[in-house]
Amino acid sequence: MAELPGRVVVGVSGSLGSLAALRRAVDEARRSQRLLLPLLAWTPPGGEGSYRRAPCPQLAKVWEDTAVERLLTAFEEGLGGRPTDLPVQPMVVRAEAGYALCDVADRPADLLVVGTGRRGALTRLAHAGVSRYVLAHAVCPVLAVPPPRLPHGAARALRRLDPADFGGRAQALAGPVEGRGGRLPAVGRDRRPAPESERRRGSDAG
Template structure:
């Protein structure tokens, strides 16, 4: 949990180009505001699996390793100390929102899925915009367009 004087930016990370852009944007914003970043990655148990099911501990460890590698590859060395890495099991949007409950800002990437696909599978970014208790910045894939800040009132 962040202290009252600590500014916290939560960023959802899944390894996609959009989430890497979101992480880089969050790092730049954290530099400007002297904030701490919580890089959050969720894991879920696959519904269909052909071979022995991994345990929750194995899935969490694999996710921690993936997040560590992603952060190391995307973030300059000087900025690594300001980043806390968090993993949790569950639906990505719910995990991100849970971690952002006390955040000052939430940053997520948007892959630009079309309307039809969003209707079928939903959108993590859309869900976060609709349910976050803090302002949300959505970074489009490959940095197209400008970030959209939607303050919560």
């Protein structure tokens, strides 16, 4: 049986680390001519256990729509728009971030890209929940990308920049992203959460 082609899967949350990971993932996808699969994972406030005690589908839809907006905003903030020169398949997944990333990047030929925190790549990989989970469970190579080094207060100024200020080869969004209800990114879907013992090790991507 032929091996399925590899993809570049990147965890997106909107943090500076995840924006740096998104930019690196775009470069890797261009270089290797692979499908780019940006993934944003979300869970209800308080976790799935809290939601099961008081389920509210209307609120769940609001949280899901908010996650979609966060993913689209990440394209604008990190790239100046969704790239149009390579295949992109955005996903919004209802699950713990580490579990969702490993569940989607399930091919040995995939490349999984994650952002690290401000403490630096090595320390973050040793202590951060998502990175630790990914390193322990991923079946494909993992690339950890540290955030850019910014002087004190520069992060706030960076977020005030116009998307065009980022430059690069990315182009503006070429129209609405198709999906459920006409708003969700392509192939956006819910995933069953990981077992309780594994969920405790996950957290938001990036």
